[in-house]
Amino acid sequence: MKNSFIALLTLFVAFFPDTAQSNERKFSYTYETSVLPPGAREIELWNTDRRGRSYFYRRLDQRIEYEFGVTNRLMSALYLNYSWRAKDSNDDGAGGAKSTSYSISISNEWKYKLMDRVADPFGFALYGEWTSGPDKNEVEAKLLFDKQMNNILVAFNAVAEQEWSYGVVNGDTEIEKEFITEFDLGISYDISTHFSAGVEARQHSVYMGGELKHSSLFAGPTVAVSTEYFWAVLTVQPQIKSFKGATTQNRLLDLGEYEKVQTRLLFSFHI
């Protein structure tokens, strides 16, 4: 089904070659500093598959993003976010029934490029994003760095995020606050004009009440393809090591807060 959808989109964009303008990405978790030119627009489709906890857990996060360039240095984007989860209702262990839940939210991002990754010693951009939904609000700030060295692209992000989740416990509204930090590092090699391959690592930490509750390192391969009309990136990130909150017997992984593997596919075309 997904393949058919991608094939249809490819055919669709093939009929509009004169408007080609895109902001291709080499990584799916790590952001780069480049911004869309003023007036350029792009649609990005995000799919993140998350599975493998200490209990039955499967989740699919999807985002539809409409990006547009504002000036030579500034761009913005609007997102529609959708998340579908199926899990064991007894998440302390096996034995519950399957429960499913959905959530939907909207986001808005702004990115301002201060330095270019080729013209300057390194690329640098500021990034801000807010998200709002019925059961969650988020504010996120990122410092983006990257450097293109011939066929090699290195990118690094430092991320801070504040999240407010709303729930009901015994009839009372409960607000759960989480502070999240994330460091992303990606290295990619251009095999040809259209293909690149590399690795992406991500360290994600969750603080609650000022105390670090969970922290894990993820790393895995990433491949990207880009043409004049569309680009796509696929990254598979298994959890490598938990620094805080490990749940497995060998204390290596945290399968309570995080999954064994996350797989993300980004597909984008200009409009």
Place this chain on the structure above:
Amino acid sequence: MQNTNNIIYHAVLLTTIMVIMAQIVTSCASSLPIPRQEDLKQDRYNTLALDELRDGRALYVAKCSGCHSLYMPAQYSSSGWDTILTAMSPKAKITNDEAVRIRTYLTVYSNNN
């Protein structure tokens, strides 16, 4: 105490990553040539003004880096840049005047020199 350890751990991790990044960048960085007066000393360029080249560089960064990483001027010959600019200008909405200035900058630093 636990919190302090956590903060120290994250600060050390971030610093380590930044140092590695900085080393990579400083050891391998090859930035886009910045026009200098001595670049115009060759006879065939002595009618050009430094500001023209600086303008061309600024336009090249502004118009081309949004869609892809910039290529170094020395990666192509001047005729190679002609072909590329002719193909890319409509897509990047580059005007004729802008294309002339970008072409001038790229030609001076192309691999013909």
